[in-house]
Amino acid sequence: MRSNKVGKVREKVFDRELTLIAVTxxxxxxxxxxxxxxxxxxxxxxGRKLHAPLSTxxxxxxxxxxxxAVVIPSTRWVIDRIGTKRAxxxxxxxxxxxxxxxxxxxxxxTLIVFRAIQGLGGGLMVPVxxxxxxxxxxPQRMGRVMTVVAAPSFLGIVxxxxxxxxxxxxxxxxxxxxxxxxxGIVAVVLAVAFLAAxxxxxxxxxxxxxxxxxxxGLALLIYGLSELGNVGSFSTSVLIGLVGGVVCxxxxxxxxxxxxxxxxxxxxxxxxxxLAANIAAFVFTASAGSGPLITTLYFQVGRGYSALxxxxxxxxxAFGAMATMPFAGRIIDRxxxxxxxxxxxxxxxxxxxxxxxxxxxxSTSLLTVSLFVRGxxxxxxxxxxxxxxxxxxxxxxxxxxxxxxxxxQRLGQAVGIAVIAVVLQRALVADLPHGHASLxxxxxxxxxxxxxxxxxxxxxxxxxxxxxxxxxLSLVAALCLQRARDSGTSGVVEESVGVSGGxxxxxxxxxxxxx
Numbered sequence: 001m002r003s004n005k006v007g008k009v010r011e012k013v014f015d016r017e018l019t020l021i022a023v024t025x026x027x028x029x030x031x032x033x034x035x036x037x038x039x040x041x042x043x044x045x046x047g048r049k050l051h052a053p054l055s056t057x058x059x060x061x062x063x064x065x066x067x068x069a070v071v072i073p074s075t076r077w078v079i080d081r082i083g084t085k086r087a088x089x090x091x092x093x094x095x096x097x098x099x100x101x102x103x104x105x106x107x108x109x110t111l112i113v114f115r116a117i118q119g120l121g122g123g124l125m126v127p128v129x130x131x132x133x134x135x136x137x138x139p140q141r142m143g144r145v146m147t148v149v150a151a152p153s154f155l156g157i158v159x160x161x162x163x164x165x166x167x168x169x170x171x172x173x174x175x176x177x178x179x180x181x182x183x184g185i186v187a188v189v190l191a192v193a194f195l196a197a198x199x200x201x202x203x204x205x206x207x208x209x210x211x212x213x214x215x216x217g218l219a220l221l222i223y224g225l226s227e228l229g230n231v232g233s234f235s236t237s238v239l240i241g242l243v244g245g246v247v248c249x250x251x252x253x254x255x256x257x258x259x260x261x262x263x264x265x266x267x268x269x270x271x272x273x274x275l276a277a278n279i280a281a282f283v284f285t286a287s288a289g290s291g292p293l294i295t296t297l298y299f300q301v302g303r304g305y306s307a308l309x310x311x312x313x314x315x316x317x318a319f320g321a322m323a324t325m326p327f328a329g330r331i332i333d334r335x336x337x338x339x340x341x342x343x344x345x346x347x348x349x350x351x352x353x354x355x356x357x358x359x360x361x362x363s364t365s366l367l368t369v370s371l372f373v374r375g376x377x378x379x380x381x382x383x384x385x386x387x388x389x390x391x392x393x394x395x396x397x398x399x400x401x402x403x404x405x406x407x408x409q410r411l412g413q414a415v416g417i418a419v420i421a422v423v424l425q426r427a428l429v430a431d432l433p434h435g436h437a438s439l440x441x442x443x444x445x446x447x448x449x450x451x452x453x454x455x456x457x458x459x460x461x462x463x464x465x466x467x468x469x470x471x472x473l474s475l476v477a478a479l480c481l482q483r484a485r486d487s488g489t490s491g492v493v494e495e496s497v498g499v500s501g502g503x504x505x506x507x508x509x510x511x512x513x514x515x
Contacts, residue, residue: 018193021136025129027187028092030156031180032122035099037114037160038167038176041311045168062226063112065414067119069218072406073264075127076399077206083198084135084399087128089191096184097182103177127402134196134390134398144199161311163433185499213252218407220460221245229421264407265400268393273481274401277389280341280477282408284385286416287470288348288378292317294355294467295371296445298460302453303364316368320375321382328380337384338481344380345475351377352471355464360453381478388481416470423466427459 039046040059047057078087098118105111167175226242230237256262268274292314299310326342351374354366386405393401432455 018136020190020333022133024187024190025088025133027183027190028088028095028125028129031183031187032095032125033156034160034163034181035122035177036061037156037311038164038179039064041161041164041308042168042173042176045173046111049104049173050108053260056108057111058230059112060108060115062223063116064119064122065222065226065410067116068123069222069410070119070215071123072127072403072410073214073218075124075131075403075406076213076264077204078124079128079198079399080204082129082393084132085191085195085197087124088132089188091121091124091128092184092188092191093121094118094190095125096181097121099177099180099184102173127399127406130402130405131399134402156236161308161315165306165308165311191294204261207259207261207263210252210255210474212254213248215316216262216457217248217252218411219245220248222410222414225418229418232422232425240336250415260450264403266404268397268400268404271393274389274393274404276480277337277385278405278408280474280481281389281405282412283470283477284345284474285409285412287420287467287474288416288421290380290416290470291374291412291467293417294424294460294463295367297424298358299364302456302460312365313368314371316372317375317378320372320377321379324376324379325383328383337388338478340474341381341384341388341478341481344377344384345471345478347377347380348374349377349468349471349475352464352468354463356458356462356468358464360457362457368492385478419470420463420466424463427462428456431455431459431462 010315043061046060047053050057061422075087095118098114098116098121101110101114101295102118105114163179164176167179212359220239220241222245224238224243224245227235227238227241234242252263255267256264256266269278295314295317299305299313305313324344328344331340351370354362354370389405390398390401432452
């Protein structure tokens with residue numbers, strides 16, 4: 001009898017309503033993520049077509065990231081004021097408008113500005129979409145439903161470089177932005193048709209001082225970290241970004257605990273399970289999110305592959321992640337997130353071993369397989385960390401939770417990339433002969449690369465050791481999930497599929513309004 005009841009619960013994980021909502025949210029997220037990967041591949045082409053140096057055209061990516069950092073903290077207030085459906089539609093329209101303007105750009109400056117408009121839409125789209133889906137799913141279906149949120153990021157890694165290479169080789173660079181328009185229109189139609197208007201939103205006042213502190217603080221901090229990764233030292237611009245960002249964020253935190261309606265309610269971090277999940281997600285995002293920097297530069301600079309060829313090799317990571325994510329969701333809903341996360345991190349650590357032993361003639365097949373294995377591990381980690389945090393919360397806390405989670409992940413990725421970039425630069429200076437101690441100075445010919453092949457491989461191996469240390473640190477952080485649960489915070493995920501009868505009785509926190 002018990003197994004039959006559990007089976008019935010599982011059959012209802014994706015009913016028609018939730019499926020339509022998931023498809024709508026996933027399409028928007030996929031469009032945003034794929035656009036980012038396409039633009040990254042197209043940066044050299046954009047520089048040539050718009051007659052701008054790499055240091056200038058790189059701001060087309062940086063301006064997008066800064067706009068995302070600015071808009072994410074206001075997610076909760078926007079949702080409370082206009083509702084999730086209108087917020088999601090607004091973000092889609094803004095993203096489509098930004099895409100059209102980017103395609104029409106006639107100079108580096110206009111492209112950078114229009115990419116910021118895109119970033120405002122994309123930055124709002126993801127956390128609002130997560131809020132919509134988490135509210136519709138409820139705690140009892142959180143594990144498997146969160147795979148829908150995470151899947152587009154890995155699918156975008158697979159198709160982004162391929163689509164980007166094809167578009168750049170046929171239609172021209174403007175179409176890397178125009179391609180968003182038809183998919184965006186479809187997403188708008190789906191959102192209008194299948195997303196329900198909110199019936200329980202609150203009219204909270206806007207925290208103006210908080211708006212003047214947190215978004216600029218995050219933008220400054222991410223800018224400082226990006227500059228640190230680019231220049232490799234604590235220059236004036238880096239210090240302005242880092243110090244200014246830390247001061248603004250610290251002032252916001254001080255204020256947030258003193259007023260009743262801050263821009264982002266940091267009191268939610270008093271939920272120890274949610275806090276533990278976000279710490280673990282921050283550390284893992286910092287480590288796993290910086291991995292593609294090493295692999296991309298190695299394949300393109302160390303081995304001489306094109307951007308498209310490098311992207312195809314690295315797509316194995318995304319395929320690995322997509323292979324394990326559905327199974328990870330089922331296991332989470334049955335037995336909890338901690339074990340799944342720990343196993344995934346161990347797999348990711350093991351997959352990094354071939355990168356510690358790089359040589360000029362290292363097998364690309366072995367490295368590709370190692371990235372697939374790394375993807376298997378990443379697919380086991382991303383979902384449980386999201387589910388572990390959200391499942392401990394009430395439905396009304398979801399907008400704030402998605403905002404805080406997105407902030408921690410964005411900062412984690414920025415920190416990880418900056419640190420790994422600095423480590424790689426230091427390794428290049430230490431290993432390469434004078435005159436070649438930077439990636440820009442590596443000869444483009446195979447003969448030139450062969451001349452410094454051993455030293456170049458050693459520099460990337462040294463950087464991979466730093467990545468290994470970061471992954472090990474994320475393993476320690478994931479262990480905190482168990483301590484948070486034992487401290488008394490309810491383990492919603494573990495109880496939700498019949499392990500203790502909670503879901504069968506319908507008594508999981510926050511589930512009443514979702515059923």
